[in-house]
Every structure is written in C-alpha cells, then in structure tokens.
Amino acid sequence: MKTLFPPRAQSGSVLIIVLWVAFGLVSLAIYFANSSSLELRAADNRVASLEAQQAIAGAARYLSNALANVTEPGLPPDPATLKMEAVPVGEAHFWLIGRALDEEDTEDVTWGLVDESSKLNLNTATAAMLQNLPLMTPDLAASIVSWRSSSSATATSGNGAGDSIYNALNPPYRCKNAPFENTDELRLVYGFTNGVLYGEDVNLNGVLDPNENDGDIAPPTDNQDGRLDRGVLAYVTVHSKVSNLRTNGEPKVNVGTVDDAGLRKLMTEAGIATASITKVMQVFSTNAIPPPRGTTNPPASTAGNNTNNSVLQFYIKSGLTAAEFQLIENDISVSTNKVVVGLVNVNTASATVLGCLPGLDSDNKAVTLVATRTGQDTQHSIAWLKDALTPADAVKLGPYITGRSDVYSADIAALGHYGRGYQRVRFIFDSTDGWPAAPKIRQRQDLTHLGWALGQNVRRQLAEAQNTP
16 A cells, blocks of 8 residues: 655655744744843843932932031032032942033033022012023013913913913913912913923033034924023022021021111121221111201211112122121021022022123123123122122112022932933922021922933943943
C-alpha cells in the first residue's frame, strides 16, 4: 500500500514546522525581553522622578530654614552662601531658577530666589501703572481692575470688561469682582491670550531658549530677533507684601503723622546723636513757635510740617544722614496696618516694573535709576534715592516703594539619577507673620508641564557627564 507522503517529504514538513515553532518562540522571547526592558526603563524613570520630587521637597525645607535665619527681617539669604545650582540630594540634584536684574541678559539661566516685591501687584496697581507693562493695553489694564473690583464694571473700554461681556462668552461666566488669588487667574480676564501672558518665554525661565527664537518652526510664535520678549506674567504678582511690625513685635513708628515722643524714643534707642535728634524734632515739631512778625523766611518747623506721604519723604525732610536714617529705616512706616501690600522693592525691581510707578513713568527715568542703583551698594535701603531723584519725583514715587521684602518665590527644578525624572515646582515663602520664625508656604504650583527650563548649559553638562567613561 502506498503512503500519502513519502518519508523524505515527511521529514521536510517536520523541519518546516519546527522552524516556524522556533521562529515563534524566538519572536515571543524577543517581544517579552523588549517589554521587560521597556518596563525596566519606565520603572527606572519613575524612580528618578520620585528622587526629583524628594529633592524638591528637601530644597523647600532648606530654603525655609535659610529664610528663617537671615541676619535681619526683610532681607534675602546671603547669595554667597545659599546653594542654588546642581545641589545634590542623594542621587538627585536641584536648581533654583531665578531672574536676571539686567533684562538684556537672556543667554543663560540665572540662579536664585525671586523677590515677589520686584513685581507689580495685580490687586493694588492702578490701571495707569498696569498699562505701562509690555503687551498691555488700556483695555486690558481696565479689565484687570474691573475683575478685582467689588462691583461689576460696565462693558465699556474705559471701565474694562464686565458681566455683559463675560456672559456672552462660550461658556459664559461671571466677572469675579474680588481680589486675584494667583496670577494664573489672568487667563479668565477678558482679552488675555497666551501671547499676552507669556510673550516668547513659554517656559517662564527668563531665558531665550532655541524654540523661542526660531520663528514659526516650533511653538511659540516669535520674531526670531535674538531678544526675549517677556509676557505680562513675568512682571506681576499677588503676593508682594511687607510686615509693618518691628522685630520686637510692636507696630512700627508712624511717621505719616509724626508723633514727637515716639520718634524721639526710637532715634534715641537706635543710637542717633542728640544733636541730630534735636534737628529732626525741630523739623517735624507740631508745637513750633510762630515766626516773628515781618520774617520773610520762616523756619521749616512750622505747624503742619509733621505729615509725610512716605518713609522716603520723611527721610528727605528730616535732614538725617544716610547712615543715621538706616538705623531707624526698618522701624518706621506711614501705615497702621499689620502688613502693607503691593509695595515695589526699588532695589530689586527691573526697569520695566519701575517704569510703571509714578515719578518714573516718563523720559526713561526708570532706566537711569537702575543704572544708578547698580553703581552703588544700596544695602537694602531707600536712602540712595535722595540723591538719585528730584524732590518732586521722590514725593510721587515714595508711597509705592520699599527697600526690603518679606515674600520670595522659589522656582525649583530637579533631576533624579542620570539626569532623568525632570520635575519643577514653584513655592511662595511668606515671612510676614514674624521673624525669625520659619516662613509659611502660601502656594505650591507644579510647573513641570512647561517643559525644560534649566537652559542649554545644564543640558550640555548632563550629556558630557553621561558620555564620560
């Protein structure tokens, strides 16, 4: 009887089947090996991400301690001792992304804390101040004021967008009519686009990154001019405020309406010479003797001369030397509030922000002032303004400025082992509740979604480290 397949043919069929089975097994082995490799890499990346998160948490504790141990209230930690760049935490590292005072310096990331009082406060700045910011228009500035005001403004260009405009949007919503809680709230204000908010600096690191200088090749849209055009978010805050208490917890001495006894006691305790105290009290005396009849040049100590609109005006009128004034500067105020909100730190604000303030809002006065500031040691004081400004400009500017700050933001980016697991979080540290107590964290905002913000130099250093045997 003949078989259907001869032995030789059967052997060939078996070989083919074996080869297919072997191929399948090898394919499965390769598939599962590749899956395991991908899962291992994913797990490694998750570990690196956790390391970066822990490094950020450690950085926050480190900065809280550093701010609690400054030498005087209102001062930042000493930049010479503060660790800010590639700080190791286990196998991870963190960086503090700061902001350059020189706005032309956009080649590399600046490291450090950011003074929130170096910005305009959305809840206190007037429309006239706000509209001087880059990319801002009078209508946008008016809409900010309308959004934070206690009653809904009408929908006109002069008063800003009101309920009638917001109700016509899709989806509709109401004008808030309450203070801003954070700067991202500007997204809800009518007329504000990403272009206005971010400008070209889409990752908010203050540096012109390659994708921000390539025209239309990659987002964002930019003019490819080699210069970073910042958006509104770079210049505004809702957190700027300074404590109005002395280091002993008592209210600062009010020099808005000079109290003779309180001011004399303060100057005596500060160690100011008796002769200088006498001269100051003559200037601000409320019980001055009327000048003799026929006197053409009455002395400065006439009744009513004891009022001041700012600490700067008090200093200019007092006749104190800069050294004497600095002995009492942090113990005097023209406000009776426990905390003063919205003052701009004239020692840390950019020319763009200072140019929004009365007295500096014309003829490039702010640029000139910043040039004067960088040429001397301001020592966190406003005394240097006496010689840098005209008396008229000083009177206009004085109510809006300070020389110190109690609120700082820390923009912390971190990487885990092998430069993986990038994370970025922004903290707001508030020390207005007392010194030297640890500051409170008022806000924690995850910025990881904005992408790489450590600049090209750090990326290059990481690549070189990985290529090093």
